[in-house]
Amino acid sequence: MTKIAIVNSSSFGKYYPEHIERLKKLGDVERFEFPEDIDGKTLAEKLNGFPIIIASVKPYYNKEFFNHKDKTILITRHGIGYDNIDIKSATEKGIIVTKVGGETEREAVAETAVALLMSVIRKIREASLKVKEGKWKERAKFIGWEIKGKTIGIIGFGNIGSRVGEILKNGFGAKIIVYDPYLSEEEINKRGGEKVTLEDLLKNSDIISLNCSLTSENYHMLSFREFSLMKNGVFIINTARGELIDEKALISNLESGKVGGVGFDVVEGEPIDGNHPLLKFDNVIITPHISAYTYEALKAMGDKVVSDIEKVLKGEIPDEVINKEVLEGKRWKS
16 A cells, blocks of 8 residues: 655645545545654655655655655645745656646635734734724824825736735725736736836835745845835734745834834744744734635645645656656656
């Protein structure tokens, strides 16, 4: 029987046990929980004997991991992002890497982005806490802003970013400007946005939403220079990856008041504890990477992961293969 490892996933199979039952028909299933910063060699040694891995956001499957891992057929990401997997090394070893399609998490993540924005811009959390403290009369402290008529700058206008723009444009009457070097002006217009340069987006946005994948090129894409271009009082929402923002630059601009507030579902180096420096700010809301945590999204994500494994074991090509070149020279039934 094939051995299947579920690594660091707090949700796969927990809310939809049928996903585990389907896997048990294919092989032996075992859950693992490793430190997020576990080194590649140790991770490989722990997972040796498991040719199929269901991977979460962490830990990192780096070159060292692939150099020490025994035979592996498939790594399937229980999510959209795959920046924690060294795709080049996986390809060199002939390992298929798959992910969940963007449409699977589209509604869940986009709605979370809007929820974070509403919470920050209208000071929902702070006001609610005052009620719990019996300080209803302090309500005049919680004056917020309306979204209607504001300029929203969206970085990354794929499945999720375009849905965020759709909601804010059609539901709130906001103007949507977009920085996405991978999409044409025509395609961005079709999706309801206006294509601009990153510099123009930073200068003109009242609200900035990050919805792009993390790559080696856009690590800390928002740093001191980029913050200096932004409007005073800008709001920033991030449901993509924490590493897109230089934390030191962000803290500096929160302290100066340049940034009016932030709503994050992701943080560089996550998970974080209660002593994280961003948590000292009242105008910062951070949730623990829960954007995809809707029953609908988890059902669809689990279905996709199980389907990948079923197909590979039958010699079929799964959907959303990231490294398609690894398929060359292999024999597939379809």
